[in-house]
Amino acid sequence: MTSLRSRLRSVSISIKTKLGTLVVVSVFITTGLLLVALRTETELRFITVFSVIATLLITQFVAHGLTAPLDEMNTVAKAISHGDYTRRVRGADRRDELGDLASTINRMADDLEAVDRHRKELVANVSHELRTPIAALRAVLENVVDGVSAADPETMRTALKQTERLGRLVETLLDLSRLDNGVVPLRSRRFEVWPYLSGVLKEANLAAAQRGLSSGSGSHTRTDVHLHLDVSPPELTAHADSERLHQVVANLIDNAVKHSPPHGRVTVRARRGREPESLELEVVDEGPGIPESERHKVFERFNRGSVPSPHGPESDGGTGLGLAIARWAVDLHGGRIGVAESARGCRIQVTLPGIPPPRG
Numbered sequence: 001m002t003s004l005r006s007r008l009r010s011v012s013i014s015i016k017t018k019l020g021t022l023v024v025v026s027v028f029i030t031t032g033l034l035l036v037a038l039r040t041e042t043e044l045r046f047i048t049v050f051s052v053i054a055t056l057l058i059t060q061f062v063a064h065g066l067t068a069p070l071d072e073m074n075t076v077a078k079a080i081s082h083g084d085y086t087r088r089v090r091g092a093d094r095r096d097e098l099g100d101l102a103s104t105i106n107r108m109a110d111d112l113e114a115v116d117r118h119r120k121e122l123v124a125n126v127s128h129e130l131r132t133p134i135a136a137l138r139a140v141l142e143n144v145v146d147g148v149s150a151a152d153p154e155t156m157r158t159a160l161k162q163t164e165r166l167g168r169l170v171e172t173l174l175d176l177s178r179l180d181n182g183v184v185p186l187r188s189r190r191f192e193v194w195p196y197l198s199g200v201l202k203e204a205n206l207a208a209a210q211r212g213l214s215s216g217s218g219s220h221t222r223t224d225v226h227l228h229l230d231v232s233p234p235e236l237t238a239h240a241d242s243e244r245l246h247q248v249v250a251n252l253i254d255n256a257v258k259h260s261p262p263h264g265r266v267t268v269r270a271r272r273g274r275e276p277e278s279l280e281l282e283v284v285d286e287g288p289g290i291p292e293s294e295r296h297k298v299f300e301r302f303n304r305g306s307v308p309s310p311h312g313p314e315s316d317g318g319t320g321l322g323l324a325i326a327r328w329a330v331d332l333h334g335g336r337i338g339v340a341e342s343a344r345g346c347r348i349q350v351t352l353p354g355i356p357p358p359r360g
Helices: 002-010 015-040 044-081 097-145 153-180 193-209 242-258 292-297 322-333
Strands: 189-192 226-232 237-240 265-272 279-284 336-340 347-352
Touching: 015 044, 044 097, 097 153, 189 193, 193 226, 193 242, 193 265, 237 242, 242 265, 242 279, 242 322, 242 347, 322 336, 322 347
Parallel strands: 226 265
Antiparallel strands: 189 237, 265 279, 279 347, 336 347
């Protein structure tokens, strides 16, 4: 009996079916009362009055069941239009069109609430990121103006470093704006992986030696971390946008170096994928790694994680935008990026699909 009731509840009854049932029931009631009148010789006017009353009562009952959810949806929609994204419509479990509409409104409210929360977090995070270098730059300039410190090359280098950090942050935000608007084209081509990645690693080492690696996610000055390249086979080729891929590799290296222990090792591995000209990349470090509970959000914007990183004496924590840009660039290729299991440190895997199959 219980299973039968659950099956009956699971049957979807549309509004059209309910209205049709209402008409059929009304006709049956009128017909039944008419037959009673003919057999009992009751006056027709009494039967008509009873029929009208019964039909009105049934219609009122059905109409209330249809209009009450619509009134609630209207109230919730007005609240959402005024910025209250916490309201939800009841009755989303109904097995009819009104239940589908209630579910759609609730999903829309969830999405709007998430977007509003993300907007507020973005404003707060950007304000925080801008305030730090501005405060440092202001302190340096105030000391120079007040005569506390001289405008010597070392002081000016400190001011220049903060100015460059501001410039990198603004440039990164502009990149993110272009990414969100979808105005960044994808120019894929075939290239040799070894010389390409070798050049990226050399740029990283050179920039770090010059006190700052500009990769879109802050800067580090770690020169004690060894970068190792492992490409197999050596003649490996791939098909991708080299500029976008540079963003991916540079940001992953930047992140790995920042979280490496003193004199640690960061390995960049490249292997042939399953599809023609596809590529599988790995960036592995020897740092503290990423807990499994936080792996789903490491690619979110402004996320730095809760694990303290063994930064060098001159490293900063970055802006938390590098991995978000890396994920965007991989998604633009139609590839995948994620944190893989590793016995030590952190291992981030990237898969690029290579040459897309011909259409038709």
